[in-house]
Amino acid sequence: MPTARRDFAGPDDLRAMQAMASRQWSPTSRFHPGQLAWSRYYRPVDPDLLDEGESIAVWADEGQVVGFGWAEAPDWLELQVAPDRPDVAEELVEWFEEISDADTQSALVMEHDVAEPALAAAGFVAQPDVPWFTHHTLALADLTSVGPVDGYRFRHVEPHEARERAAVHAAAWSDFGPSKVDEGAYRQLMTAWPYRHDLDWVAVDDQGRMVASVIVWLDEATGVGLVEPVGCVPEHRGRGLAGAVTVAALLHLRAVGGSHAQVSPRGDDDYPGPQRLYRSLGFRPTARTVTWTRSLE
Structure with missing residues (x-):
């Protein structure tokens, strides 16, 4: 079964994203399942719907999520991709290009993330000196x-x-x-x-x-x-x-x-x-x- 992309459809997709974050967790991985829960529910929200201007897409292979993109706004992308799936990273960056109409676009990833080559190929440039976070x-x-x-x-x-x-x-x-x-x-x-x-x-x-x-x-x-x-x-x-x-x-x-x-x-x-x-x-x-x-x- 080929990798399939789907748009976010509610709590089941969030849970699938969290399951991926759990499977992929290491001290250097982007997300912990709790971060995804907090990011989704820290403000009043309809569990089945996204905010205006917000987009989420999920990539799955044989029923298991291998990547997701979370455009919290048209100019800001959060993402996680399985380290062995650079092909998904390329598709994810293309998806962000399709759904974003912002003149300036930014994406936050871990240093040396599998998505960095895809971002570079699409014209994104690393900004190592802007505010950043460190996993401890x-x-x-x-x-x-x-x-x-x-x-x-x-x-x-x-x-x-x-x-x-x-x-x-x-x-x-x-x-x-x-x-x-x-x-x-x-x-x-x-x-x-x-x-x-x-x-x-x-x-x-x-x-x-x-x-x-x-x-x-x-x-x-x-x-x-x-x-x-x-x-x-x-x-x-x-x-x-x-x-x-x-x-x-x-x-x-x-x-x-x-x-x-x-x-x-x-x-x-x-x-x-x-x-x-x-x-x-x-x-x-x-x-x-x-x-x-x-x-x-």
């Missing part, structure tokens, strides 16, 4: 606990706490503008694989209010938990809460069978704080992303 990993056997933070305790989220959980995320990320995460979106996120409420952790103050948070997405097939996202509300920063709540969640990840953790902070010098935090917890860099761009003007 940590063997959970090496994780050490952190001491208590006076005035706070750490616990996992309960299924009925979607409103409060969405609110602490939105407050933590308010520096970047109004968050799209609301109660409805978070309820939907809580139903998405591989979300687990026992791996969704918060720091609460002495009045029981959530003030910092982290989700860890465990892929049981690989034993790897992705840390995404982490945040602390502005008025409680500077007390070590982001790191402490992350460690609390990772200790639980280890207790339920996880072997490694991954996180992907910015790697460039313009936003160094998160990378410093994760390295202080024992995470070490493995591979980085590169943005490829072309102009049609």
Whole structure:
């Protein structure tokens, strides 16, 4: 059966994309299944429909996904292709050319990704100095606990706490503008694989209010938990809460069978704080992303 392309048709396709990400996972691969869940459901969305201007296509061989392209907007492409399928990479880049009418187009891939030759052949040029991300990993056997933070305790989220959980995320990320995460979106996120409420952790103050948070997405097939996202509300920063709540969640990840953790902070010098935090917890860099761009003007 030849490789077949299909347009995204809902949750079953997302699950197939996540299955591919799980099969292909390594410290240098582009996606963890949890990243795909977060990217799909962090804002209110119809599970069966894409946003205006958004496109997703999936390539399958004998029923198994071997590549997918996710054009979050006409000028921005995210993708993953099986390392042994450069032919799919070529088709994927051609597909993006067909669906995009942007004068400037960009694609984000891992450095040395199988798609890089296809991007270069289509006129894209690597931009190694624009903002980029670095995958970091940590063997959970090496994780050490952190001491208590006076005035706070750490616990996992309960299924009925979607409103409060969405609110602490939105407050933590308010520096970047109004968050799209609301109660409805978070309820939907809580139903998405591989979300687990026992791996969704918060720091609460002495009045029981959530003030910092982290989700860890465990892929049981690989034993790897992705840390995404982490945040602390502005008025409680500077007390070590982001790191402490992350460690609390990772200790639980280890207790339920996880072997490694991954996180992907910015790697460039313009936003160094998160990378410093994760390295202080024992995470070490493995591979980085590169943005490829072309102009049609």
